[in-house]
Amino acid sequence: MGGTVSGNYFDGQADAVVQAGNIYGDVVFNGPRRPEAPVLQVPAPPEHYRNNEAQLKLLTEIHHEATGRIAIALVLGAPGSGRTTLCETWLHGQLDRFDRFFSVRVGHRAGADVLAELLSLLGYGPDEMPASLEARSAMWRAQTAGFQVALLIDDVVSAADVKALLPTCPGSCVLVVGSGLEALRTRYSAREVELEPLGREAALGVLTDLVGEEKLAAEPAHRDELIRICAGSAAELNVAGTLLAARGRTVERLVARIRAKGALASAVFDVAYEWLNEHEQAAYRFFGAHPGSGDVQPDTIAAVLSLDEYEAEDAVQKLVSAKLVEELGGRYRISVLAGLHAATLAGELPEAVVGYYAEHGLRIAECASPTGWPRKIWPDFTAASLSADEAWSWLFAEQANLLAAAEAALLAGAHEDVIRLARALWPVYRGGAYSIELVSVSQDAVLAAQAAAMPLAEGLVRTQLGFAQMQRRDWAGAQEQFAAVAELAATPEERASALEARGLACFEPGLIASRNGRQDESAKLFEQAEALFRSSLALAEEIGDPRRLALIRMHLAKVVSPEEAGELLAESWQTVRTEPDNAVKVRLWQGRKLIEAGCYVEGANDLAELDPAAEKAKLHRERILGLRARAEAALARGYPEQAKAHAKDALNIAQLHGYSAEVVDLRLWTDRL
Numbered sequence: 001m002g003g004t005v006s007g008n009y010f011d012g013q014a015d016a017v018v019q020a021g022n023i024y025g026d027v028v029f030n031g032p033r034r035p036e037a038p039v040l041q042v043p044a045p046p047e048h049y050r051n052n053e054a055q056l057k058l059l060t061e062i063h064h065e066a067t068g069r070i071a072i073a074l075v076l077g078a079p080g081s082g083r084t085t086l087c088e089t090w091l092h093g094q095l096d097r098f099d100r101f102f103s104v105r106v107g108h109r110a111g112a113d114v115l116a117e118l119l120s121l122l123g124y125g126p127d128e129m130p131a132s133l134e135a136r137s138a139m140w141r142a143q144t145a146g147f148q149v150a151l152l153i154d155d156v157v158s159a160a161d162v163k164a165l166l167p168t169c170p171g172s173c174v175l176v177v178g179s180g181l182e183a184l185r186t187r188y189s190a191r192e193v194e195l196e197p198l199g200r201e202a203a204l205g206v207l208t209d210l211v212g213e214e215k216l217a218a219e220p221a222h223r224d225e226l227i228r229i230c231a232g233s234a235a236e237l238n239v240a241g242t243l244l245a246a247r248g249r250t251v252e253r254l255v256a257r258i259r260a261k262g263a264l265a266s267a268v269f270d271v272a273y274e275w276l277n278e279h280e281q282a283a284y285r286f287f288g289a290h291p292g293s294g295d296v297q298p299d300t301i302a303a304v305l306s307l308d309e310y311e312a313e314d315a316v317q318k319l320v321s322a323k324l325v326e327e328l329g330g331r332y333r334i335s336v337l338a339g340l341h342a343a344t345l346a347g348e349l350p351e352a353v354v355g356y357y358a359e360h361g362l363r364i365a366e367c368a369s370p371t372g373w374p375r376k377i378w379p380d381f382t383a384a385s386l387s388a389d390e391a392w393s394w395l396f397a398e399q400a401n402l403l404a405a406a407e408a409a410l411l412a413g414a415h416e417d418v419i420r421l422a423r424a425l426w427p428v429y430r431g432g433a434y435s436i437e438l439v440s441v442s443q444d445a446v447l448a449a450q451a452a453a454m455p456l457a458e459g460l461v462r463t464q465l466g467f468a469q470m471q472r473r474d475w476a477g478a479q480e481q482f483a484a485v486a487e488l489a490a491t492p493e494e495r496a497s498a499l500e501a502r503g504l505a506c507f508e509p510g511l512i513a514s515r516n517g518r519q520d521e522s523a524k525l526f527e528q529a530e531a532l533f534r535s536s537l538a539l540a541e542e543i544g545d546p547r548r549l550a551l552i553r554m555h556l557a558k559v560v561s562p563e564e565a566g567e568l569l570a571e572s573w574q575t576v577r578t579e580p581d582n583a584v585k586v587r588l589w590q591g592r593k594l595i596e597a598g599c600y601v602e603g604a605n606d607l608a609e610l611d612p613a614a615e616k617a618k619l620h621r622e623r624i625l626g627l628r629a630r631a632e633a634a635l636a637r638g639y640p641e642q643a644k645a646h647a648k649d650a651l652n653i654a655q656l657h658g659y660s661a662e663v664v665d666l667r668l669w670t671d672r673l
Contacts, residue, residue, distance in 0.1 A: 052086050055193050059090045062191050063097070063173050070166065071173040072188050074181045077195035082234055086195060087152050087175040098173070099147035105154045106161045106178070107329035111656075115140055115164060132615055134652040137164040148172050155328055157294070157400065159183035164656050179293055198232040206234065210241030215251070222251040229258055229268065235335040236268045238323035243272060269341035272322055279307060283315040284324060287334035288342025289349035292404025295333035297397070304349070304356050331397075350408065357405040358417035360384070361398065361424030367391040369427040369581055372547070377419075377457050388580060392427075392618065399428050403437060410444045418448035419457045426464055432621050432659055435471035442468055459488040463501050470508055473661055478505045493548065496539035500552055503532035507558055515665070530559045550575035554586050562597035565589070580617045584610060588622050592629045600633040620657045624650045628666070635673070644673050 055075075063071045075083045091101060102121055106114055115136035119129050122143055130136055148171040153162055156178025166174060166188075176184065184190040198206065204227060207216055216223045230236040243254055257274075258267040273284060282305050290296060302312035316332050319325035324338045334342060366374055366383040368391035374381040384391060395402075406421035422445035429438035442465035449458035466481035482505055486498040510525030533556040540548045550572040557565035557572070569590050576582035587610045594603030607626040614623045631646035647670045654662040 052082070052089070052195065055086055055195060056090050056093070058193050059086075059175070060094075062193070063094075066171075066173070068170050070168070070170065070188075072166075072184060072190035073173070073175050074184060074190050074192045075175055075177045075195070076192055077234075082195060082198075083177045084152070084154055086193075087154075087177060091150050091152065091175070094150070097148070097171075098150040100144070101150040101152075103152040103154065104165070105329075106157065107155045107331070109329065111161065111164050112136055114161075118165065119143070131612075133164060134649065134656055137656060138652060140165070141168045144172075145169055149174075151175070153177070156181065159187075160658065195234075196232070198234055198237065200227060203227045203230060203232060203237055206237040207241045207244070210238070211244045215244065219251040222255045225255050226251060226258075229255070233337055235323070235337045239272050239338070240268050242321065242323045243275065269324070269338055272324060273341075273345070276318065276322070277315075279305075279311055279315040280318045282307075283312065283319060284342050285345050285347070285349055286353065287319075287325060287332075287339060288344070289346035289353045290334075290339075290401075291350070291354060291408040292400060293333070293339075294398075294400040294404060295328050295331040296401070297331050300356065301332075303360070304352050351412065351414070354405045354409050354412065354414060354417055357398070357402055358409065358414075358420040358424070361395075361402050361405075362420040364391045364394050365424040365427050368395055370579070373460055374420075374423065377454065377460070395424070395428050396618075399425070403441065406441050406444060410448065413451075415448035415452035416454075419445050419452070419454070419461060421445075422461050422464065430464075430467065431619060431657075432471040432662075435468050438468035439465065439472070455488050455490065456494070459485045459494060459498070462488070463497065466501055466505065470505055471661070473509075473512075475505060475509045492539050492543050493545070496536045496543065496548060496552070499532050499536035499539070500555060503529045503536065503555060506532065507555070510559075512665070515669070526559045530556070533559065546575045551582065554582070554589060557589055557593065562593045565593040569593070580613065581619060584614045584617055584619050584622055588614070588626055591626065595629050595633045595636075598636075600637050604630045604633040620653050621659060621662070624653050624659060624662050624666075627653070628669075631673075640673060644670060647673065 059073055062073045065071075075087055077083050091098075102118055104114055104117055110133075112131075112133040115133065116126070116129055118140055119136060120126075122140075130139060144167045146169065148169050149167040151165065151167060151172070151174045153165060153174065154177045156162060156176055158179075159181050160183075161178075162174070162176055162181075162184060176190070181190070185192070204216075204223075207223070207227070226240055227237075230240055240254065243249060244251060254271065257271040273281060276284060283301055286301050286305060287296070298309060298312050298316060301307070301316060302309050305312065307315070316325060319334075320327050320332070323335075325332050325334050362374055363382065363384040364386060366381075367386050368388055370383065374383075386394070402421055402425050406418055406425070409415075409417040409421060422441045425438070425441055429435075429441075442461050445461035446458060446465060449455075449461055462481045462485045466478040466485070469475075469477040469481065479502065482498055482502040485501065486495065489495040489498050506525045506529035510522045510529060513519075513525060514522035533552060537549070537552045537556055540552050553568040553572040554576075557568040560568070569586055573583070573586050573590075576586060587606065591603045591606035591610060594606065597603075607630050610626060611623055614620075614626065627646045627650035631643040631650070634640075634642040634646060647666060651663065651666040651670065653659075654666060
């Protein structure tokens, strides 16, 4: 047991805790079991597997060269090109190099759910697993630390999906199949393995699997010409084989149709497109118009093409069966080559797709985190009719698509769509985990607002840009943006917002200065922040908007005495208690101010109760701040081990969710504990 008890207060971690008065009879504790991991079992490669000897050799080199650390290989290639099969083939030949093998498919599943699957493979039941992503990740690392792991992570959408799954034992190897993996190259020294075009034997094997040997052997000349046309592309061979598998279609007929298109590789897709019906062709063109390389949900296709959900689903399923599109857990993504071909047929659809993400994304963002600003810019604006949980899920699932749409909108000169998309991404980015992306999309939106002569929108996206610079600790850059916002302000509300932002740009560096022992600098910055917050509060009182009053009271509470802060936060709570994110922030500061006042047990208890709500709202920075405050309370009460435990939990959250500045702060602080 690692916790400490004082009265009715428990602070720390333990395998089991009981609280009781008089106990009669025996008390039995059953500690957490440590089940055995499964033995190494890897699927055997297909009989016709050929042509990737160089890639298999490179995987072996990557593993050999990772002496004393974990080897990470990024297996690249078009969907359907055999990336997963390559990984399994290599692993099947390395049975003596690893103690255990695990395979997991990520897609758009929550990280905690993926870890639950891995922990279940270790033998743990749902009731034996902690709830949070960070705790499950720590449990996974601890339970695999004693043996060399071969881990295949398939269908990865971003590098963030991988971090929580990495094992720790040197000699382990992680094979990653997916997209958005650039961060793994820079942060973890991951190396790339790219699939090359299939040779003749392997290409024939693909066609034979799909069509059958008899049908191909009956037309050897046309079969060989088809293989030459497909030029080793697994995607095109799959499409061609699927077309031939249909009853009554001959190799000669398919080759003749391709010849009529010019006998180029893309002609395979031309023929496949012609054999689709109207709705299927429209869905195919949609994928060609879709920005970026992200996957798509059927509702988006239906909305853009004005189809009902069943028509859209049927059309996309036909594209899947034709090997033109890949299904990924209820979402869909086109292969690279098919996407290039579909783009030539897209016409004006790109504008419609970007417009949909801009309009719909902003409506959902305002539902997830209401601000009221969109209606001020676009008077006809209405938020979506979704629950906050549904809205948040949509935003995180579509994050990559929204970012790609913003880039496409900028290139197309669709200025208002750039602004809408920047605001749609604000709830996702504002927590601080994606500061580089927030800077980029906000800078683009500033340019768009200037080009569209929309000063209110410009002030709003400049505020976003300023917060992004604060997240990167570029205090001077943030103050520059907020000063520009103040100059753009045309109403008391806009001026109040600018003053509030400038106050935060003083408070944040003041807080860091205080933590690092620079008390004179901290006091000066807090004094400046208080003056700006009080000016903003005076304007908010003139305006009379309850929500604006609540928010500025919360910010002012950060820099005043615990007694005044308690009153301000209580008033703020009455207004924002129904808003999950702002309610968490108010409660966070109520707990922190209790600790500041010396009420260590009460404050730490409040913050402990708050953490599940903060996790649900995806307010990871607030979780980090809460854990640090609990660590400070434990330290003040003379419990350094509990302080270290809380600091370690905070560090895990910061590392897993990309809060790089907080990671540095916490490491420096924990080294001093």
